[in-house]
Amino acid sequence: MSTSALATLLLVLKDRILKGPKTKSQKAGIFALLSFLFLVLKYPNRAIGTRARPDLDGIAWGGMPIIGNTYTILKNRNKFLQSIVENFEKLDTDVMSTTVLGLGRVIAINDPVNLEHIMKTNFENYEKGYILNSTMSQVLGNGIFNSDGSLWKMHRKTASHVFSTKIYRALIDGAFTDHSLQLCAVLDRAAQAGKPVDLQALFLRLTLDAFAKLSFGLDIDSLGKEGQDTFGSSFDYAVVATDERFMNPFWRVTEHLTTKAFNMKKAVQVVDSYAYNAIKGRRSETAAQAQVRQGPSGREDLLDLFMKWRDDDGRALSDVELRDVFINFIIAGRDTTAQALSWMYYEVMRNPAVERNIWQEVDKLDERPTYEVLTKDMRYSNAVFLEALRLYPPVPRNLKTAVADDVLPGGIKVQAGDRIMFSTYAIGRNKKVWGPQAPEFLPERWFEGNSPEIEKGTLKNSTHSNAEDHTWPKVRKESTFKFSSFNAGPRICLGQTFATLEALTVIMMISSKFKFELVPGQDEPEPVPSLTLPMKNPLLVNVHRRH
Numbered sequence: 001m002s003t004s005a006l007a008t009l010l011l012v013l014k015d016r017i018l019k020g021p022k023t024k025s026q027k028a029g030i031f032a033l034l035s036f037l038f039l040v041l042k043y044p045n046r047a048i049g050t051r052a053r054p055d056l057d058g059i060a061w062g063g064m065p066i067i068g069n070t071y072t073i074l075k076n077r078n079k080f081l082q083s084i085v086e087n088f089e090k091l092d093t094d095v096m097s098t099t100v101l102g103l104g105r106v107i108a109i110n111d112p113v114n115l116e117h118i119m120k121t122n123f124e125n126y127e128k129g130y131i132l133n134s135t136m137s138q139v140l141g142n143g144i145f146n147s148d149g150s151l152w153k154m155h156r157k158t159a160s161h162v163f164s165t166k167i168y169r170a171l172i173d174g175a176f177t178d179h180s181l182q183l184c185a186v187l188d189r190a191a192q193a194g195k196p197v198d199l200q201a202l203f204l205r206l207t208l209d210a211f212a213k214l215s216f217g218l219d220i221d222s223l224g225k226e227g228q229d230t231f232g233s234s235f236d237y238a239v240v241a242t243d244e245r246f247m248n249p250f251w252r253v254t255e256h257l258t259t260k261a262f263n264m265k266k267a268v269q270v271v272d273s274y275a276y277n278a279i280k281g282r283r284s285e286t287a288a289q290a291q292v293r294q295g296p297s298g299r300e301d302l303l304d305l306f307m308k309w310r311d312d313d314g315r316a317l318s319d320v321e322l323r324d325v326f327i328n329f330i331i332a333g334r335d336t337t338a339q340a341l342s343w344m345y346y347e348v349m350r351n352p353a354v355e356r357n358i359w360q361e362v363d364k365l366d367e368r369p370t371y372e373v374l375t376k377d378m379r380y381s382n383a384v385f386l387e388a389l390r391l392y393p394p395v396p397r398n399l400k401t402a403v404a405d406d407v408l409p410g411g412i413k414v415q416a417g418d419r420i421m422f423s424t425y426a427i428g429r430n431k432k433v434w435g436p437q438a439p440e441f442l443p444e445r446w447f448e449g450n451s452p453e454i455e456k457g458t459l460k461n462s463t464h465s466n467a468e469d470h471t472w473p474k475v476r477k478e479s480t481f482k483f484s485s486f487n488a489g490p491r492i493c494l495g496q497t498f499a500t501l502e503a504l505t506v507i508m509m510i511s512s513k514f515k516f517e518l519v520p521g522q523d524e525p526e527p528v529p530s531l532t533l534p535m536k537n538p539l540l541v542n543v544h545r546r547h
């Protein structure tokens with residue numbers, strides 16, 4: 001029935017029902033009931049405000065009147081990623097249509113072909129958009145993760161100068177190794193005292209210290225401090241609370257009905273104070289001091305580069321804009337790599353053959369890492385890191401908004417304003433993409449000569465062989481649309497090499513000295529809903545010296 005026919009019918013009904021004497025409140029009640037009925041009939045299985053899309057019926061994920069899929073998503077909030085994987089499997093599809101209050105129509109894709117279309121072929125048509133920007137802006141401001149168009153280009157171009165082989169070499173020789181040594185000292189003390197540690201918390205401290213120092217010259221030294229990591233806990237709170245907003249269309253109101261708005265403000269203030277201190281310090285630096293800090297090669301860090309930036313009219317970035325740079329790069333440089341390492345070591349502890357192979361590899365290396373060693377002699381560890389990123393991508397889902405109408409490669413129509421959701425977590429576990437053993441942790445699938453859809457029994461260079469002196473094949477380059485953990489297309493992660501080298505430094509230094517064992521009795525780690533992929537609970541491990 002068309003909307004106007006429906007409205008006429010309800011108007012007739014209203015006149016009939018309202019005839020005869022009625023009190024004001026009775027009339028209001030009847031009016032509310034009829035309005036509700038009108039909305040139920042107009043939006044029988046989709047969220048209010050969305051257009052009917054009979055062309056998407058075949059790929060629709062159910063839906064309730066007026067609220068569409070909002071309730072189901074809220075109900076599954078704590079297992080949202082797992083529920084995406086299950087639903088794609090259950091419906092046996094790679095494109096799914098949902099409607100959600102506050103977001104409108106959300107088309108979820110789960111395959112490399114559609115991802116390539118969104119992220120590269122028709123990149124200009126899919127932007128982060130207003131909803132994403134306004135939901136995340138309290139924390140991310142207008143930084144690189146939260147911007148489109150010319151603003152995004154400015155961030156990307158300016159930051160890209162930091163990522164070069166020369167810098168990587170300096171980092172391996174300096175910050176990466178120094179902070180890994182500091183981590184080794186903490187682990188050594190835990191091993192001696194026989195006290196368990198939270199490995200996830202330690203990795204977060206390491207990546208924060210390393211990244212804050214090299215990008216903004218900040219000495220946070222969270223690894224060196226016992227007790228709470230104030231910056232880290234405030235930052236974590238803000239990131240998780242921001243993500244919750246995507247699940248709650250009424251967050252602008254509900255946050256003020258609880259302590260959330262207040263807590264969020266406080267958390268952001270703590271994080272901001274670090275950013276503004278770094279900026280203030282840098283603004284008051286003399287040329288001579290800058291020269292000492294940058295060393296003989298005049299190495300400029302991220303803050304130097306962004307402070308030097310000028311637009312066509314000669315305008316420099318304000319303190320607020322520089323603060324946005326700081327926060328965006330901290331989330332990029334701290335959370336992602338630390339979470340990847342945490343999930344990786346969790347899998348290593350569950351797979352003794354994988355652990356043995358890492359030991360065999362790192363035991364052959366010199367004590368201090370170099371660029372050559374990390375890029376050439378750590379193939380097995382690299383494959384293990386990639387496999388962890390496939391199953392546990394630190395940026396597990398993403399949302400884009402269509403600027404104009406479009407058609408996806410399979411023929412699905414997209415209307416301007418529709419959202420496209422893709423989950424790297426779900427794509428990484430999609431059996432149609434990664435084979436029947438997609439859910440299994442099999443580092444060998446990354447080697448040249450092995451197919452990624454490998455089945456355990458058919459593995460070449462199996463981890464389950466006991467060969468003492470393996471020379472592992474080269475690590476395969478995978479399509480970024482299939483392995484999208486570092487994103488794909490023009491917005492591909494700028495820090496991919498940085499993160500890999502940092503992770504390999506850590507693996508080399510800690511696995512050559514320590515063995516980790518999960519503290520028995522703790523729950524299986526599971527992700528907590530967030531913009532990234534933190535473990536819900538501490539990753540408690542007992543540490544033993546290997547030698």
Ligand code: HEM
Nearest residue numbers: 332333336337340394395485486487491493494495498499
């Ligand atoms: C294992 C570690 C990492 C993973 C899995 C990862 C993954 C990603 C993903 C999925 C995106 C796209 C995010 C989005 O558009 O919403 C991204 C963007 C980005 N990453 Fe990473 N990242 C990692 C580490 C790093 C590190 C260490 C840095 C910096 C040193 C970094 C810098 C960036 C930047 C600047 C962007 C924004 C790119 C753009 O929008 O043009 N990442 N990363």
